Amino acid sequence: MTAITIEGVTKNFGPVHVLKGIDLAIEPGEFVVLIGPSGCGKSTLLRMIAGLDDLTAGNIYIGGRRVNDLAPKDRDIAMVFQSYALYPHMTVKDNMSFSLKLKRTPSEAIGRAVGNAANLLGLNALIGRKPRELSGGQRQRVAMGRAIVRKPKAFLFDEPLSNLDARLREQMRFEIRKLHRDLGATSVYVTHDQIEAMTMADRIVAMNGGIVQQVGSPLDLYDNPANLFVAGFIGAPAMNVLAADCAQSGAGTELRIGASKLVTVDRTLDVARVSLGIRPERVRLASADDGVPAEVVLVEPTGLATVAHVTVGGQLLNLFTTERPRITAGETVYIRVAPEDVRLFDPETGARI
């Protein structure tokens, strides 16, 4: 049995169609990340799972039970908000025990649960403070603590790390994953940050314009994006997308960027132009006799790797290498692309071909 099933869910706010038919099945214990640009309806979907917004159409099941008309309090889920939504007039301890008190849990049991959560999250020293006396990172932990003391059926996270600085975000990413491993609870995590999605998810659900674009494991989406949206959204630096002309060449098709023959793929294409996608790390430096010429525009060394921005046939392209090539802006280099690394998309619809 699935933990959460979303079936043909749509949502309109008046004339605005925010979600246009979402289907999704989340397995017990799975960590699913919803990713998409701001305004694509991620929070709306999460809020409907929580019961904070009504559905326009469709069904949501939690643990096999249809919950469309169930109040949030009866769904047995916990949610961590982007703003943390800690109760400002209560101490950390009271914030964390609020839900248990409402359930009339005996006070020793509450004490134990809060103590465990505080231990797990390193909140012991802060237990008597009010939220306004905490730093952003500490508030975030309290919000997590409030969620885990309940032992809910599922955790919902709405961009919980977006208010933290980069280093803290990295650390919390790790801790949330670790918590998930220890508690094993089904989690739905919303973010617009593809690094969070890639590093945390068992499965990623990429959304855009109120529609699910692709569902799959992080590397699935990275290696085999279903369309140009996913290709552009997942991975940093992003996948290069070039406008290429197709020319039949024996059993294959030659793909040209301007005057340069970049690569020949092993299949026939009955179109004149395609969008050619290639990951920056799959673009290799080559010698004059087995590569095509490229003009270097900019070189960005990060220490770990070097990103070079080059133009081929007038189109900009990124090249990512962990070697430290001695190239400088203005110079001409030669690049090579392997046919198996190339992903082709319909330039009109953006769909994979």
Added chain:
Amino acid sequence: MFGSKTRRRLLSIAHYVAIAAYVVAALFPLFWLLKVSVTPNSLLYSEGVRLWPSSITWDHYNSVIHHTDFPLFFVNSTIVSGVTAALTTLFAAGAGYAFSRFVFRGKVWLVGLMLVTQMFPLVMVIAPIFKLFAPLGLTNSLTGLIVIYTAYNIPFAAFLMQSFFDGIPRELEEAAMIDGATRLGAVRQIVLPLTLPGIAATLGFTFTAAWSELLFALMLNSKQEATTFPVGLLTFVSKFSVDFGQMMAAGVLALLPVCVFFFLIQRHLVTGLTAGAVKG
């Protein structure tokens, strides 16, 4: 030519001077009230304009308390203002919460209608109100005053409360509802404690409004036992003279409950008024 530090200091001095000037100007009439209330009648006109009389007396207070109906007016006013403040705040909190949190049909019209009630002068509605109240037995009664004051204060109080509710993030209630509370429970345990400043401000505002209202109190009630304090003050003005001493003494006494009331709520009020101000 000034360093920025000197300039900042000068600016802050100017600030204080301006505030002090305002406070003096605002409090001066109150001081005069106090001064006249303790000035013996014999000195009132004979000493010219002085900041403080050469001798003082408590006679005026004594006669106001023991020889007039003021204690009764006082009780009447306290009842009317207290009940009005409580009822208005209760209804205004409910309405303000609904305006802040729910989308419902006719909301715009309702808000518009409430604004309209605040637009024309009270004098215009006195005659129809009197016509309505007389057969209901609401003239010459404190209940009548409470009804009209409550009705008249609710619109503004509701908007005031709405601005306080708007200042409390919705997500707090949502978090509480996910944590297992009903909406009402979330309001009681999360929203209510956070909106205490707003409630204090609304109580204070309505209490003072009702305490100092003259027009309805004068027109609807003529019997002594339903007279409120502002109407009572007028009894010191007779055809031939004004008993300033007693009038001022009564005025000072009338300030007391308002002072006590504001003292009780002031801790909440300061944050309350600024919170409201920021939200506009």
